[in-house]
Each structure stands twice: as C-alpha cells, then as structure tokens.
Amino acid sequence: MDFNYSEEQQMLADSVRRFVQQDYDFDSRRQVVDGEDFFSRAHWQTFAELGWLMVPFAEEDGGLGGNAVDLLPVMEEFGKGMVVEPFLPCAVLAGGLLAECGSDTQKAELLPALVEGRLQLAFAFAEPQGRFNLADIDCRATRDGDHYRLNGHKSVVLNGGAAEQLVVAARTGGDRCDREGISLFLVDVESEGVTRRRYKNVDGHGAADIWLRDVRVAEAARLGEEGKALPAIEKMIDRATLAVCAEAVGAMDSALEKTLEYTRTRKQFGRPIASFQALQHRMAEMFIECEQARSMLLMAATQLDANGGVAPRAVSAAKSRIGRAARAVGQEAVQLHGGIGVTDELDVAHLFKRLTAVQYLFGSTNFHTARFMH
Amino acid sequence: METSFNEGELAFRDQVRAFLHDALPADIQRKTLRGLHLEKEDYVRWQKILYRQGWAAVNWPVEYGGTGWNATQKAIWADECARAGAPEVLPFGMKMVAPVIYSYGSEEQKQRFLPDILASNVWWCQGYSEPNAGSDLASLKTTAVRDGDHYIVNGTKTWTTLAQFADWIFCLVRTGGPEVKNQQAISFLLVDMKSPGITVSPIHTLDGYPEVNEVHFNNVRVPVENRIGEEGRGWTYAKVLLTHERTGIARVPQTRRRLEAARELAAETGDGGPTLLENPAFAQKLAETEIELLALEYTELRTLAAVSTGQAPGPESSILKIKGTEVAQQVDELHVEIAGYYGMPFVPEQFSDGFDGEHIGPGDAAASWLRYFNNRKASIYGGSNEIQKNIICKAVLGLGG
Numbered sequence: 181m182d183f184n185y186s187e188e189q190q191m192l193a194d195s196v197r198r199f200v201q202q203d204y205d206f207d208s209r210r211q212v213v214d215g216e217d218f219f220s221r222a223h224w225q226t227f228a229e230l231g232w233l234m235v236p237f238a239e240e241d242g243g244l245g246g247n248a249v250d251l252l253p254v255m256e257e258f259g260k261g262m263v264v265e266p267f268l269p270c271a272v273l274a275g276g277l278l279a280e281c282g283s284d285t286q287k288a289e290l291l292p293a294l295v296e297g298r299l300q301l302a303f304a305f306a307e308p309q310g311r312f313n314l315a316d317i318d319c320r321a322t323r324d325g326d327h328y329r330l331n332g333h334k335s336v337v338l339n340g341g342a343a344e345q346l347v348v349a350a351r352t353g354g355d356r357c358d359r360e361g362i363s364l365f366l367v368d369v370e371s372e373g374v375t376r377r378r379y380k381n382v383d384g385h386g387a388a389d390i391w392l393r394d395v396r397v398a399e400a401a402r403l404g405e406e407g408k409a410l411p412a413i414e415k416m417i418d419r420a421t422l423a424v425c426a427e428a429v430g431a432m433d434s435a436l437e438k439t440l441e442y443t444r445t446r447k448q449f450g451r452p453i454a455s456f457q458a459l460q461h462r463m464a465e466m467f468i469e470c471e472q473a474r475s476m477l478l479m480a481a482t483q484l485d486a487n488g489g490v491a492p493r494a495v496s497a498a499k500s501r502i503g504r505a506a507r508a509v510g511q512e513a514v515q516l517h518g519g520i521g522v523t524d525e526l527d528v529a530h531l532f533k534r535l536t537a538v539q540y541l542f543g544s545t546n547f548h549t550a551r552f553m554h
Numbered sequence: 555m556e557t558s559f560n561e562g563e564l565a566f567r568d569q570v571r572a573f574l575h576d577a578l579p580a581d582i583q584r585k586t587l588r589g590l591h592l593e594k595e596d597y598v599r600w601q602k603i604l605y606r607q608g609w610a611a612v613n614w615p616v617e618y619g620g621t622g623w624n625a626t627q628k629a630i631w632a633d634e635c636a637r638a639g640a641p642e643v644l645p646f647g648m649k650m651v652a653p654v655i656y657s658y659g660s661e662e663q664k665q666r667f668l669p670d671i672l673a674s675n676v677w678w679c680q681g682y683s684e685p686n687a688g689s690d691l692a693s694l695k696t697t698a699v700r701d702g703d704h705y706i707v708n709g710t711k712t713w714t715t716l717a718q719f720a721d722w723i724f725c726l727v728r729t730g731g732p733e734v735k736n737q738q739a740i741s742f743l744l745v746d747m748k749s750p751g752i753t754v755s756p757i758h759t760l761d762g763y764p765e766v767n768e769v770h771f772n773n774v775r776v777p778v779e780n781r782i783g784e785e786g787r788g789w790t791y792a793k794v795l796l797t798h799e800r801t802g803i804a805r806v807p808q809t810r811r812r813l814e815a816a817r818e819l820a821a822e823t824g825d826g827g828p829t830l831l832e833n834p835a836f837a838q839k840l841a842e843t844e845i846e847l848l849a850l851e852y853t854e855l856r857t858l859a860a861v862s863t864g865q866a867p868g869p870e871s872s873i874l875k876i877k878g879t880e881v882a883q884q885v886d887e888l889h890v891e892i893a894g895y896y897g898m899p900f901v902p903e904q905f906s907d908g909f910d911g912e913h914i915g916p917g918d919a920a921a922s923w924l925r926y927f928n929n930r931k932a933s934i935y936g937g938s939n940e941i942q943k944n945i946i947c948k949a950v951l952g953l954g955g
C-alpha cells in the first residue's frame with residue numbers, strides 16, 4: 181500500500197501550489213473573477229506553458245499520461261486557491277470527451293490547440309428539465325442530408341461563455357431519458373442559431389445558458405458513433421466528478437486551516453476563541469470530515485485507474501461522502517468565523533460558496549447516494 | 555390543556571385575514587413571497603398601512619399605541635402575516651429601541667420618539683456590536699465622554715444592519731473609565747445619524763447585498779438628554795429586553811411558509827423519473843424538517859403560555875433561537891437542493907424589482923442559493939447559537955464555569 185504521490189505528481193502539486201501562492205492571492209483572484217471573461221487568459225497561458233493542460237490526456241494524445249490520480253495534485257491545489265480558470269470544464273471534461281470519442285482527424289485538429297491554451301471548449305449536457313440525469317436529454321439532432329440540425333436548450337454550461345467550440349449532447353434517436361440515441365457534436369459557437377447568455381456563478385466560475393435553434397452541423401463534426409455516446413459521457417462525467425471531489429478536498433483543507441488560524445487569533449472574553457472546548461470539538465469534527473473525504477478521494481481515484489476509468493459506484497460513494505463533508509466543513513468554517521464569515525470580504529465565505537457548488541456539480545449528494553444504492 | 559382556537563379567536567383570525575387580503579399591496583406581497591429585496595420604501599409603506607389600522611405595534615402597551623392583543627392573538631397575527639406574504643416589520647425601531655424607551659425613558663423621550671416609531675416616520679438601526687466586541691458584547695470600546703450637556707462619542711460599530719437607510723441609531727457606549735466593571739460602565743444612547751462625525755461604510759454579505767455596515771463615530775456630539783435612563787445602566791436595560799423580547803424569535807410561521815413552498819416546488823421538480831417529492835431521501839428530509847418545526851411550534855406555545863400566566867420567559871427560550879434558526883436553515887437547504895444547477899448563476903440584479911430581462915432558470919431558483927448563503931447569519935447574530943448553548947448550560951442546567 182502506498183498512498184503517496186509519485187515524484188512527478190508531487191512536482192506537479194508543488195508547481196500549482198507555487199502559482200496559487202504567488203499569483204492567486206485573494207485580491208488577485210477577485211480581479212480575475214470580476215473581469216470580462218470571468219477568468220484570466222494570461223493565467224491560462226501559464227497553465228499551458230507549465231504543462232498542466234496536458235495532465236488529463238494520454239501520452240498518445242499529447243498528454244502526460246492521463247491517469248485519474250494525476251488530476252488530484254492539480255485539482256487539490258486549485259481547490260485551496262479557489263482557481264476559477266476553466267481547467268475542469270475545458271480540459272478534463274470537454275477535452276476528455278474529445279480524446280475518448282474523437283476520430284484521429286478531430287483529435288489532431290483540436291487537442292494540440294487545447295493543450296497549448298489556444299482553444300476554449302465546454303461540454304453542454306445538462307438541460308432545464310433534466311437535473312442530474314445524464315440521459316435526460318431533449319436537445320434534438322435531426323438528419324439533414326450530410327448535416328444535422330440541432331435544437332435545444334442547455335443549462336448552466338461551465339465555461340459556456342468563453343468557449344469557442346462546444347461539445348453538445350443531443351438526441352439523434354429515442355425519447356427523453358432513453359439510454360440509447362444520444363450523440364455528441366462539436367459546435368462552433370459562431371454558428372448561426374447559437375445564442376448564449378453568459379453569467380458568473382455564485383462561486384465565481386463563468387457559465388452560460390445556451391440555446392440552439394436549427395443549428396447546422398456537418399456530419400464530420402459528430403464525435404464518435406451516432407446514438408451511442410452515453411457510456412462515454414458517463415465515464416467523463418465520473419472523471420470530472422472525481423476532479424471536483426479533489427478540488428473539494430483542497431478547499432476543505434483550506435477552510436479548516438483558515439478557521440484554525442482565525443480562532444487562534446480572534447479573542448473574545450479575554451482569550452482566543454480557539455480555547456473554548458465547544459469550538460475545539462467542532463474543529464476536530466471538521467478535521468475528521470477532511471480526512472474521511474480524502475480517504476474517499478483516494479479510494480475512487482485508484483478504483484478508476486484500476487478499472488480503465490469506469491468505476492461508477494466508487495465515484496458515487498466518493499461524491500456522496502465528500503458532498504456531506506463539504507457541506508459540514510463549509511458551514512462550520514463560516515459559523516466559527518462569526519459575523520465576518522458571512523461577508524463577501526472574507527476568503528472563507530467564498531470557499532463556502534464553492535463548497536456549496538461542488539455538492540451539486542455533476543449530481544447532488546442525494547443523487548450519488550441513490551446511484552450508489554442501485 | 556387547551557390548544558385549539560375558541561370562537562372569538564377564530565373570528566379574530568377571520569378579521570386579520572380579511573384585512574391582509576384587502577390591505578397588503580400586491581407588489582410588496584410578490585416581493586416577499588419570492589424572497590426579493592424589499593426597498594426602504596416598501597417597508598415604510600407597509601408599516602404605515604399597519605399604523606393606520608392601529609396594528610403597527612403588536613407588542614407595545616396599549617397606552618403607547620400597542621394592540622393589547624393576548625399571546626394567542628399575537629400568534630394568529632404572525633401566522634396570518636406569514637401566510638399572506640406580508641413583510642416582517644423591521645425589528646430595530648418597533649421591537650428593539652421602543653421597548654427600551656417606554657420602559658426606561660423619560661416622559662419627554664417617550665413623547666419625542668415613540669410616535670415617530672409607531673408611524674414609521676423614522677428608521678432606526680442597532681449599534682451594539684463592534685469589531686472586537688461580538689459575542690463578548692460587554693467588552694465594547696466605543697466611548698462617550700461627558701462635555702457639559704453633551705457626550706463626545708468615539709469608536710466604531712459594525713454589522714449594523716441597513717444603517718444606510720437609518721435616521722437614528724441606538725447605541726451601547728462606554729461612559730465609565732477602565733476602573734469601572736464592564737457591566738456598570740455602559741450606557742444606552744440615541745444618536746441622530748445626521749450628526750457631524752458619523753460615517754457609514756457598507757459591508758456586502760456573501761449574497762452580494764450591502765446588508766450591513768460599519769458606523770464610525772469621530773467626535774460626535776450627542777446631547778445628554780438622548781441617554782436613556784441612568785448612566786452606567788445601559789447594559790442592564792439591553793439585557794432585560796433581550797430576555798423579554800421573545801415573540802417571534804422562533805419564526806415558526808415564516809419557516810412553515812417556506813417549507814410549504816419547498817413542498818410545492820419539489821412536486822414540480824424532476825429528472826424524467828419520479829419528482830423530487832417522491833424521492834425517498836428528499837421526502838424524508840422534508841418530513842423530518844416538518845416534524846422538527848412542529849416540535850418547535852409547541853415549544854414556543856408552551857413558552858408563550860407560561861408568559862401569559864405571568865411567568866417571565868426563562869433562559870429556556872434560548873431553545874427558540876437555536877432551533878428556530880436551525881430549522882430555517884434546514885428549509886433553506888431544501889430549497890438549495892430543489893434549485894439544483896439553476897441555483898448557481900449569480901445574477902443578483904434579476905432579483906431587484908426594476909429587472910425586466912428574462913430570468914435564468916425556472917422561477918427564483920437562483921434566489922434560493924443566495925437566500926441560503928445569506929441566512930447562515932441567523933445562527934451567528936442575536937447571540938450566536940454557541941452563546942445560547944452556553945446560556946442553557948449555565949442558567950438552566952446549572953453547569954457553572
């Protein structure tokens with residue numbers, strides 16, 4: 181048994197940590213979040229130059245190996261720094277689907293641009309009626325000669341505002357919720373019939389609602405076989421779920437650390453509030469949550485790598501447990517800070533908001549508990 | 555034991571319902587039910603309607619303009635207001651400073667301040683907390699030094715809710731020197747917000763709204779006649795009122811309304827399979843929350859019954875604060891879950907009334923998340939839930955220390 185990172189993974193973690201410490205303090209982050217794009221293009225270039233955008237990909241796709249475990253050092257540090265650059269939606273999720281389903285031509289055209297930081301992608305899957313059910317897809321792709329016409333509405337597409345190309349899940353056959361009949365398409369956002377409403381999410385990440393109205397897409401832009409995309413979607417969403425779990429573990433560690441630091445310095449009744457045993461036990465609980473969460477993270481990551489990237493029960497168990505931990509640790513961090521904890525001025529309040537979002541991204545705690553049971 | 559309404563009480567309930575039906579402006583009702591921010595004008599407009607009806611000051615003694623209702627009538631009123639979507643009367647003037655004034659103020663002070671509070675002509679805010687005096691309020695540092703017939707006030711108050719709208723602030727200030735014991739060094743002072751030397755700087759809460767403020771006092775001259783009661787007794791006044799002002803602290807009717815709203819929304823929310831209301835885990839959480847709320851309702855009724863037979867509410871009423879905020883926060887979480895992905899978009903302007911664009915997502919899903927974030931405050935302010943438990947330990951369970 182060895183739960184330690186390899187030397188490469190450790191170097192990766194160190195390099196991301198250095199970036200967060202030097203370039204991503206809370207005030208710099210705020211400027212990024214308040215900016216036009218909701219993330220920094222300059223930072224994105226740095227990610228490319230340091231090779232981080234290669235992490236999710238196999239060597240034959242121009243990547244560093246693409247194990248699930250490799251995502252952890254990056255995502256954990258991103259979690260600590262509340263990094264909003266679209267590594268997860270662009271590289272892990274949309275890029276992952278491209279690598280998983282794309283033809284050699286498609287990959288050769290797009291993957292180099294992606295890892296070099298020249299291409300922004302997003303995966304448009306969720307729909308207003310569908311909540312977390314990946315098969316609940318109503319967006320239609322109907323044949324039109326050697327083209328398809330796409331019609332539908334995609335909700336809260338992460339990085340949907342900045343993306344130049346979208347990977348869209350659409351139905352070429354079957355009905356809402358059928359497992360068969362779902363296909364993936366690459367859609368240029370400049371295509372006629374694509375409208376986007378861009379916004380920032382509560383956690384500072386950029387997103388968009390996207391409407392497709394009679395959007396003409398060439399057959400060559402389909403990723404993979406027609407009607408057979410769901411397993412690949414599930415595989416990549418599970419991978420992204422693991423990534424978001426890693427981010428949550430980093431964010432929780434940071435919330436605990438900041439709470440320890442604050443309660444040691446904040447004095448009421450003539451002494452540090454950390455000296456009150458009632459609060460000490462609460463922080464002990466937070467610590468236990470962090471540790472249980474980390475265990476589940478490592479469990480799921482190793483299960484994924486041991487099973488060719490397919491380990492749905494392990495991922496759902498991790499997401500469920502880590503979701504519960506994220507809720508508890510986020511709420512407690514705020515509570516133990518008192519009034520300052522509910523202000524926009526405090527980093528912990530933003531960690532709390534991100535820890536709320538991660539509970540729902542790619543399926544709520546409730547959803548994943550049920551998926552684990554079935 | 556008798557826990558159902560008698561005929562007179564039922565008639566009173568009908569009268570209240572009829573009044574709310576006729577008098578509550580539709581725009582204010584809509585904002586309240588949807589959880590949108592109310593403007594100052596909205597609060598004032600509604601409170602003036604209540605004033606004209608004679609129902610503005612539910613808890614005041616009749617001689618100052620109160621309703622004279624008994625505990626049951628007050629409970630009916632609170633319940634019907636919540637059901638109807640009437641905004642809550644802001645507590646600062648009506649529930650916090652007015653009782654101090656009519657209990658401990660001079661005749662002149664009563665005549666000067668109470669009518670304007672009753673008629674909502676003046677907006678008050680509460681200046682107790684300071685950056686270094688939160689849970690340990692008695693350690694507050696804002697000083698008021700006597701200079702002839704004035705006090706010179708210096709210091710900083712913080713977390714002052716909606717001070718940006720306030721005409722007046724009531725403050726706890728230190729009039730005694732360092733040699734005086736904390737509790738005897740504090741006085742209760744009313745300060746005109748237009749006084750030279752006061753500056754207000756906004757603090758945004760994590761939902762993005764400037765709900766609280768820092769209020770700075772730089773050599774602010776306050777006439778001695780604005781002090782309530784005796785010098786050095788302010789702490790006692792504030793304390794007495796804290797333990798007596800228990801009406802509504804559990805917020806049962808408001809929480810019930812939001813719980814019902816959650817049930818209705820969950821019945822319409824699904825993912826192609828059963829609705830969220832049919833989801834066993836969600837349904838169980840909803841039911842458990844409802845049961846806890848029912849327990850809280852009866853705990854509150856027992857407290858009110860004790861009060862109406864003349865017993866002062868004891869420190870047991872800390873339960874009402876703790877459970878009231880916990881259940882409300884549980885209901886907030888149900889709404890967060892219902893909203894799902896559509897809780898994430900942060901477009902606060904769509905929740906102000908002037909917004910005429912299209913909302914992102916169904917209904918006010920995104921408002922649910924903002925409300926959840928914002929309402930984490932409830933277990934922190936008004937004596938944090940940890941402090942309430944300390945009170946129970948010491949004053950109820952006799953666990954000294």
Ligand SMILES: Cc1cc2nc3c(=O)[nH]c(=O)nc-3n(C[C@H](O)[C@H](O)[C@H](O)COP(=O)(O)OP(=O)(O)OC[C@H]3O[C@@H](n4cnc5c(N)ncnc54)[C@H](O)[C@@H]3O)c2cc1C
Pocket residue numbers: 446448449453456458459515516517518519520522679680681682683685687688689690712713714715759765766931934935936937938939940941944
């Ligand atoms: C949104 C909001 C609005 C507010 N509005 C007003 C207002 O209008 N006017 C006003 O005067 N004040 C207001 N307050 C202030 C509020 O009353 C204080 O925040 C509260 O008293 C807690 O103080 P603090 O923030 O300094 O936290 P601290 O006292 O520093 O507490 C930090 C943490 O330590 C815990 N703690 C402290 N002491 C102990 C102990 N002995 N044992 C165990 N745990 C302990 C607390 O429970 C909390 O979890 C508001 C606060 C908020 C958040």
